Structures are given as structure tokens and as C-alpha cells.
Amino acid sequence: MHDHRKLGRELGLFDTDPLIGAGLPYWLPDGAIVRHGLEEYIRAVEREAGYQHVYSPALGKRELYEISGHWAHYSDDMYPAMDLGGEQVVLRPSLCPHHALIYRSRSHSYRELPLRMAELGAMYRSELSGVLGGLTRVRCIQLNDAHIFCTLDQVADEAAGALALIGSAYRAMGISTERYRLSLPGAGGKYVAAPEMWDHAGKILREVLDRSGVPYDAVEGEAAFYGPKIDVQVSDHVGRESTLSTVQVDFYQPEQFGLHYIGPDGAKHRPVMVHRSIIGSVERAVAHLIEQHGGAFPAWLAPLQAVVLPISAAEEPAAAALHEQCRRxxxxxxxxxxxxxxxxxxxxxxxxxPYHLILGPAETANGGVAVRLRDGRRLPAQPAHDAVARIRATVENRDTRLWLE
Structure with missing residues (x-):
């Protein structure tokens, strides 16, 4: 594997500037293409899976995070509150309190559940300068986050569905999982004190993992402060593990925010909140893609997908026509x-x-093109429109294979 911090800069994907600050990378045009590709992919996948997309502000009043429990259990990782017009506001460390309020803003019937709410939103973490590096540890994160509000009977299926989406996304991105981790609470005051809640949520996630058939390790001290989670672990170029994707079961915040739905009996009932992130933060996902593929991204994510190579100046008019055909x-x-x-x-x-489209005298005379793939394979000359259609199909299918037979 490659070091994304070095290769990402060499490839012109991202960079940093001391005037912007440590842990705050900016995206260059080619890096923005990769990022946009991931964002478009995950939004499409979520829409197909029944998610509704929302936007919420990156700021919230301190009181919001006091209610959610972040101020008491997570404040060491948050930026200090800012005084604004007689109120204190905070850069959000998480999207879940905002989504809880969006859910609470309307009444809900059991017939609407599960309600799946998704957002690609900014979160801010007060990371120490010593742990910052490249795209993997940053202070502003664009998270592919979602929260599913559901009945207790629906929790296991919703968590399992999220885990299946993670597996599908990893196949499309061509990345591998190091291991699955069931992250449980440990000792100390970091976690909400509610033993029955923890036990119930932990049992549900064990059931989901057992049903999925993936091997996993149960590790204490790695849970979120409000509930246990499934962490999908990946490794970097030196074998260091980090969490890319998560599925979490939360009984705590629905209680804190007084969330409810109207059941078939006409009474109010408390929903369960399933937190899940399919590709994790865009920054960490791109870092892992760079390291896994060495810059040779799957065709659908490649900043440049094809180059047209006329052998001589005589083929340049045909090259211009093929370029336009590809662009269209x-x-x-x-x-x-x-x-x-x-x-x-x-x-x-x-x-x-991924694709080298070579035009010589023979190809130009016959309206064809010789295709050379990035992996060195050379395909027989073929009609240019067939080659373009095949490449387009591969890209649209988000297939990791370069050529679909």
C-alpha cells in the first residue's frame, strides 16, 4: 500500500496551507472529482434504499449538546462554545442531535416507520495537532451520516440492511475490510449509565453480526457514549487500523429529545435510533482509496477516465471527433x-x-479504435462507438473491472 499523504499531493488531489491551518486540507480539482463521485454514489444508493436527504446547520446552541449528552460525555473532542448575541453556540461534533430535532418537528405514525434520514454534512472535531495527518485525521469532516427512526421490532433488520449497504459500497470502491468490531462500553464515566439499555442494544448488534456471517471481535471501551456499535475497520499503508464505517443502536437520544410516534393503539411510543455511516467520512474514504489503489482508482472514480492518443498529426481530426464522442x-x-x-x-x-484509446492510420480509415487498458491488456481494434459504449457501461455500473465482456 501507498502513503496517501505523499501520493495524494503528488497526484494533485489535495493539499494544505498553514494559513488555513493544520488538519484542514483543501481539495484540488482532481481530488474534488473523486470526492464528487463518492458523494453522488452514496446519495444514489441511499435514495434507492429509501432514505430521505436533509440539510442541517453546522452550528447549534450549547443547550442542544447538553440535551444530547455530547457536552457531558464528549466535550474534550469539541470546540469551545462561542458567545453570539447573548447565546453560546458550538460547531457540531455530530449530526445526530440535528436529525433528532428534524424528526421531532413533525408528528409521526407507526405507518411511516422506519424513517430513514440521511445527510452528507460537516462535523468538527478538536483533534490535537500531534494526531493530525493527511485526510485520515482532520478537524473538519464531511460525514456520510444517517439516522433511522424505527420501532423496536425493526431495529435488527435496519441495522442488518445498513451493514449490507456497507459491503456493497466496499465492493464498488474496490477496498477491503480488515475486520469487523463490536464496540462495547468500558469502565469510567465516558458512557451513559444505563446498564439495561447497553445490554439490549449490544444483543441486537450481536444478532446482526451473527446473522450476517462475518467474523468479528468484541472490544470493550470503543463504544459511542450513548450506545454500542459495529465498526468496520480498515488498515493504512503501515498496518494501522482505523474505523471507516459504523452501525450504532441508540435508545438514549430518543429519550433525551422526547421523540415519539403514534402506535396502532393510538398511544405515544418511543422510537429507536439507528445511526449508520456507509462510507464514513469522505476524507478518510478517499485516503483509503488512494492507499488501496495507489492512485489507480476504479474507472468510475478516476479523475481522468480515458485518453485519446493519435499516433501522428494525421490522426488528430479523428482524435478530436473521438474526444467529443467520449465527452458526450x-x-x-x-x-x-x-x-x-x-x-x-x-x-x-x-x-x-483506465483507458487508452489509440488511433493510427488503420483505425482512422475504418472508424475504429485500438483500446489499451491500464493493466496492460491490449484489445483488438473495434468500432469507436462500441468501445465508448462499453466504457460508459462500466463507469455507470460502477464496476471495479476495467472491461465487461
């Missing part, structure tokens, strides 16, 4: 003309690009 098909494409160097040199220059 929605591909990210560029021409590297003969003046840029020999064909071999241009192929080496674009070695991370």
Missing part, C-alpha cells in the same frame, strides 16, 4: 497529441488512466 457519453477524457511525445511516453505519462 459523460466520460472524463483528454487528448494527448503526438507533439506530447512518443506513443510509449504518452502511455507511461497516463499510466493511471
Amino acid at each position: 457519453a459523460g466520460l472524463r477524457v483528454r487528448i494527448l497529441d503526438a507533439e506530447s511525445g512518443s506513443l510509449g511516453a504518452r502511455i507511461r505519462e497516463s499510466r493511471l488512466v
Whole structure:
């Protein structure tokens, strides 16, 4: 594996500046393409799975986090409150209190549940400078977060569904899991004191993991302050583990915020809140993609998906037409003309690009193209429109294979 901090900068994906501050990277154009690809993918997946998307502010009153329990149990990782117009406001460390308020703003019937609410939103963590690094530990996180408000009978199925979405996303991104961890509470005052709640939530998550058939380790002291969670662990280039995706069961915050739904008996009932993040923070997901793939991203995420390579100046008009055909098909494409160097040199220059579309005299005469894949495979000459359609299908299917037979 590669070090994303070095390779990400070399590839022009992200960088930092001391005037912006440590742990606050900015995204360069190619990095923004990768980020947008992930964001579009996860929103589409969530819509298909029945999620509704919302937006919420990155600030909240201190009182909000006192109610949620963050101020008492998580304040060491939060930025200090700011005085604003006689009130104290805080950069949010989590999206769940906002989503609880959005749920509370309308009445709900049991017929609406499960209600799946998702947001790609900014969160802020007061990380110490000594632990900051690249995209994996940052102070502003864009989190693929969601909260499912459901009945007790629905919790296990909703958590299992979230775990299945995580597996599907990892296959699409071409990344591997180091291990699954059942994160349980440990000793000390870090956790909400509610033994029955912890026991009940832990049993549900064990059931979900057992049902899914994945091996897992139960580890104490790694839970969220309000409930246990399933952590999907990945490893970096030196074998250090970190959490990318999570599924959590929360009985605590629905109680704190007085959430309810109207049951079939006409009475008020308390929903359960399932927290889940499919790809985790966009920053950490991109860091892992860089390290896992060495910059050779799956075609659907590649900043540049195809290069058109005319062998000589005589093929340049055909190259311009093929470039336009690719562009109209929605591909990210560029021409590297003969003046840029020999064909071999241009192929080496674009070695991370999934598709090399080569045009010589024979291809130009026949309306064809010779396709060379990033992995070195050379495909027989074929009609240009067939090659473009095949590439487009691979990209749209978000397939990790370069060529679909």
C-alpha cells in the first residue's frame, strides 16, 4: 500500500496551507472529482434504499449538546462554545442531535416507520495537532451520516440492511475490510449509565453480526457514549487500523429529545435510533482509496477516465471527433497529441488512466479504435462507438473491472 499523504499531493488531489491551518486540507480539482463521485454514489444508493436527504446547520446552541449528552460525555473532542448575541453556540461534533430535532418537528405514525434520514454534512472535531495527518485525521469532516427512526421490532433488520449497504459500497470502491468490531462500553464515566439499555442494544448488534456471517471481535471501551456499535475497520499503508464505517443502536437520544410516534393503539411510543455511516467520512474514504489503489482508482472514480492518443498529426481530426464522442457519453477524457511525445511516453505519462484509446492510420480509415487498458491488456481494434459504449457501461455500473465482456 501507498502513503496517501505523499501520493495524494503528488497526484494533485489535495493539499494544505498553514494559513488555513493544520488538519484542514483543501481539495484540488482532481481530488474534488473523486470526492464528487463518492458523494453522488452514496446519495444514489441511499435514495434507492429509501432514505430521505436533509440539510442541517453546522452550528447549534450549547443547550442542544447538553440535551444530547455530547457536552457531558464528549466535550474534550469539541470546540469551545462561542458567545453570539447573548447565546453560546458550538460547531457540531455530530449530526445526530440535528436529525433528532428534524424528526421531532413533525408528528409521526407507526405507518411511516422506519424513517430513514440521511445527510452528507460537516462535523468538527478538536483533534490535537500531534494526531493530525493527511485526510485520515482532520478537524473538519464531511460525514456520510444517517439516522433511522424505527420501532423496536425493526431495529435488527435496519441495522442488518445498513451493514449490507456497507459491503456493497466496499465492493464498488474496490477496498477491503480488515475486520469487523463490536464496540462495547468500558469502565469510567465516558458512557451513559444505563446498564439495561447497553445490554439490549449490544444483543441486537450481536444478532446482526451473527446473522450476517462475518467474523468479528468484541472490544470493550470503543463504544459511542450513548450506545454500542459495529465498526468496520480498515488498515493504512503501515498496518494501522482505523474505523471507516459504523452501525450504532441508540435508545438514549430518543429519550433525551422526547421523540415519539403514534402506535396502532393510538398511544405515544418511543422510537429507536439507528445511526449508520456507509462510507464514513469522505476524507478518510478517499485516503483509503488512494492507499488501496495507489492512485489507480476504479474507472468510475478516476479523475481522468480515458485518453485519446493519435499516433501522428494525421490522426488528430479523428482524435478530436473521438474526444467529443467520449465527452458526450459523460466520460472524463483528454487528448494527448503526438507533439506530447512518443506513443510509449504518452502511455507511461497516463499510466493511471483506465483507458487508452489509440488511433493510427488503420483505425482512422475504418472508424475504429485500438483500446489499451491500464493493466496492460491490449484489445483488438473495434468500432469507436462500441468501445465508448462499453466504457460508459462500466463507469455507470460502477464496476471495479476495467472491461465487461
